Amino acid sequence: MTESFLPHMNGVTGSVLQILRHLERTGHEAHVLAPDAVGLPTEISGAAVEAIPSLALPGYRNVRVGTSPAHRVAASLRRFQPDVVHLASPFALGWRGALAAERLEVPSVAAYQTDVAAYAARYRVPATTGLAHTHIARLHRRATLTLAPSEDAAHRLADLGVDRVRRWGRGVDAERFQPMRRSAQLRAAWGTETVIGYVGRLAPEKQVEDLAALQDIPGARLVIVGDGPSRPRLETLMPSAVFLGHLEGDALAAALASFDVFVHPGESETFGQTLQEAHASGVPVVATGRGGPLDLVRMGIDGWLYRPGDLEDLRMRVADLAGDARKRRAFGAAGHQAVQGRSWASVCDQLLGHFDEARALQAVDAGARARRRTRPDPSRSIDARRWQRYVALGDSLTEGLCDPGPEETLRGWADRLALLLASRGGLHYANLAIRSKRVRDVCETQLPRAIELRPDLVSVLIGANDLVKPRVDVTALAAELESAVTRLRAIGADVVLVTPFLPDRRAAGIYAARFASFATALAGIAARTGAILIDTDLHPTLPERPHWGEDLVHLSSRGHRFLAYRVGEVLGVPHADALGALDASLHDDEPISAGLWWRRHALPWVWRRLHGRAAGDGRVAKHDDYVYLGRSRAPRGVSVG
Known part of the structure; x- marks a missing residue:
């Protein structure tokens, strides 16, 4: 694909x-x-x-x-x-x-x-x-x-x-790109002593406009190969340059080999295939010292790397080679020699090796998933389980903020999930989550109480409040949480790990890398401990605005319902998907005005931060002990307190 x-x-x-x-x-x-x-x-x-x-x-x-x-x-x-x-x-x-x-x-x-x-x-x-x-x-x-x-x-x-x-790098066609393709006819047509060349798209991300700093190097002329949306502006910016348009095949190889210096100013290159092709053609390279070129250009051996964004440094490096034919030949020969072992055949053989490794890893992953979906009794599948004691751990998301229930109570996705599970024959349910809590709070306060309750199912959704701090050590955070999961698994409880998630808002983007890193760590915890992973990335509609409450930080009732049904599906609740679709069709959430959002949510949050307080200070869990959900009486032998 x-x-x-x-x-x-x-x-x-x-x-x-x-x-x-x-x-x-x-x-x-x-x-x-x-x-x-x-x-x-x-x-x-x-x-x-x-x-x-x-x-x-x-x-x-x-x-x-x-x-x-x-x-x-x-x-x-x-x-x-x-x-x-x-x-x-x-x-x-x-x-x-x-x-x-x-x-x-x-x-x-x-x-x-x-x-x-x-x-x-x-x-x-x-x-x-x-x-x-x-x-x-x-x-x-x-x-x-x-x-x-x-x-x-x-x-x-x-x-x-x-x-x-x-x-895994890229191969180079050393048969097509080689020094013997150099064309005296092309060089005569360009009418210059020294040719400074570029090959690539003419687009903003390639930063071709930086080449304007090279226009007046004595005895040199810019030759630009490629096409794209920036071409009209670039032709105006560099009127003395030769624009050849898009070339390929032998025509491209001849043009490239006819350069004296190859320059690539783009700072967003993950590799730099044209740099390899220039070296194969025996042409020294000057490129920005960022990204892929760092692996392809050897400073002072087959080219120069200049400081990203420093056009004076770029000009100095190019002028150094443009004015020294002997150095150009030495650099070009070194570059040509360096790429001889990078044929496409050898690179594609490496790719086949990676394919084999992926197949082996898939088998390992399948085994891990199978282990996560079994209880201590391996003869029972996840679809056949009926849990009797469920404890929810976490912060405001699991407490249920922005999901109002009857008589000014809060419901939330965990409460809704408990009702789904209770439909299979009754359930004892405790919710120890408290708003503003972090991983340490779960591990030091909520976990001991959960172990006292001897649950056979525990859900954990935590980490968002840690990940939005100015500084966070994701590795240490995950290690602390893994210890808690290990203790829960040791008492025979199934553990549902839910990856934290962000709303689809521009401001949330600054935390994206942290959340992704933590989610990857949770996947590792699940694989090692046998926990059941709920990877919210599998549900790309969850970040959408209708799933978020009026404060734009917590899930709305619709969002809580959505998450509850998705977890229910994984846990084998019969017809959870169909029930979720029916539930969604019966509800709709009203948007909140921006002014009301500032008065009701943003300003109070800022006040608490300035005074070193959190919304959960002094609060207790809404269900610190089991409540029974279901019509029948508690089964014999089940502890309720």
């Missing part, structure tokens, strides 16, 4: 084409899902190409974004029955592919190739950088394995909470 494909040619498309050729050569069967576009082939390298409905990308009328729903993608995968799903630079279509692969229990390998968050910032699209990071994190956490093209990209993914990251 690829976000970009023919007829639009770019780094993602080029990689997919090389992978398909290698799969065909090595006897594997492939099937391609790609955004529909005029000129999209129906077959290539022995692989059928399935067109997915798409929309044009703003600013790129010829670039399409796949819009197919996950169920259609799942149906396509079900027909082909793949051993592994490769997600090439996933974002929109790739997200649906990751969900579909998980639903079918097929391993998926996601190749991180495009820094979408950086692109969003450059284009100033409505999706903020924070929200883009959130999406990238949840997508790659869905994948069985993630491939990062550079060390910098791997660190960026780790900062977003993505684990199972492996390094």
Whole structure:
């Protein structure tokens, strides 16, 4: 599954084409899902190409974004029955592919190739950088394995909470890109002594306008290969430069080999394929010292890296090479030698190895899921369980803020879940959650009381109040929570771990990386302890405004109902999905005005913070002991106090 494909040619498309050729050569069967576009082939390298409905990308009328729903993608995968799903630079279509692969229990390998968050910032699209990071994190956490093209990209993914990251670079076509392609005819046409060249899209994220700082280097001329929405403005900005438009194949190889210095100013490159092709062509490289170029350019050996954003440093590095033919030849020869071991054949063989690893990891994951879905008695499945004592731990979300009940009480998702569970024959239920509490409060105060109650089911939704602090150690936080889960599992209780979540609001984006990292840690806790993980990322509608209360911080009644039914589904409550749909159709929430929000929620919160107070100070749990839900009397032998 690829976000970009023919007829639009770019780094993602080029990689997919090389992978398909290698799969065909090595006897594997492939099937391609790609955004529909005029000129999209129906077959290539022995692989059928399935067109997915798409929309044009703003600013790129010829670039399409796949819009197919996950169920259609799942149906396509079900027909082909793949051993592994490769997600090439996933974002929109790739997200649906990751969900579909998980639903079918097929391993998926996601190749991180495009820094979408950086692109969003450059284009100033409505999706903020924070929200883009959130999406990238949840997508790659869905994948069985993630491939990062550079060390910098791997660190960026780790900062977003993505684990199972492996390094996988890109190959270079050393037969096509080589020094012998240098053309005296082209150089004569360009009419200059020294050629400073660029190859790539002419778009904001590539920062091609920075090349204007090189226009007046003595004896040099800019030659720019590529096309895109920025071309008219760039031609005005750099009137002396030669713009060749889009080139490919041998024409591109000849132009690249005819450069004296290759310059790439983009700061959002996860790899930098054109840098490799320049080196293969025997041309020294000057690139920004950020992202993929850090792995490809060896300072003072085959090129220079300049300080990001420092155009004086850029000019100095380029002028150094432009004025020294002997140094250019030495740097070019070193770059040419460096890429000789990076053929597409060897890189694609590495990819096949990653596919094998993903299949092995999928088997491990399937085993972990099976263990999480069994009680201490392995002969009973999760669908057959009937719990008798349920205790809910957490903060305001589990207490039920913004979900009013009768007589000024609060309900909340845990109360609603308890009613669902009680429908199967009665239930003893305690809710120890208190607003504003943190992981430490759960572990030090709520946990001991829960153990006294000897539950056979415990839900834990905690961490949001910790994650929005100015500083937080996610690893230490998760370790503390894992200790609590381990103690609960030791007394024979099933534990439901719910990952904290954020509303779909611009301000929430600054915490996205922390929440993603913590969710990844909870997945690890569940796998190690046998807890039942409720990964809220699997429900992308939960952050939407109707699911959030008037304070824009807590779930609304609709949101609490939604979460209760989703957890009920996982716990095997009969017809939970159908009941949830019916419940949703009978309710609607009224919006709150911005002025009322400030008076009722924002200003009181600021006052409490300034005075070192929290909303939960002095409060006690609403159900510190068991209450019985159900029509029948308490079963014999069940402790109620």
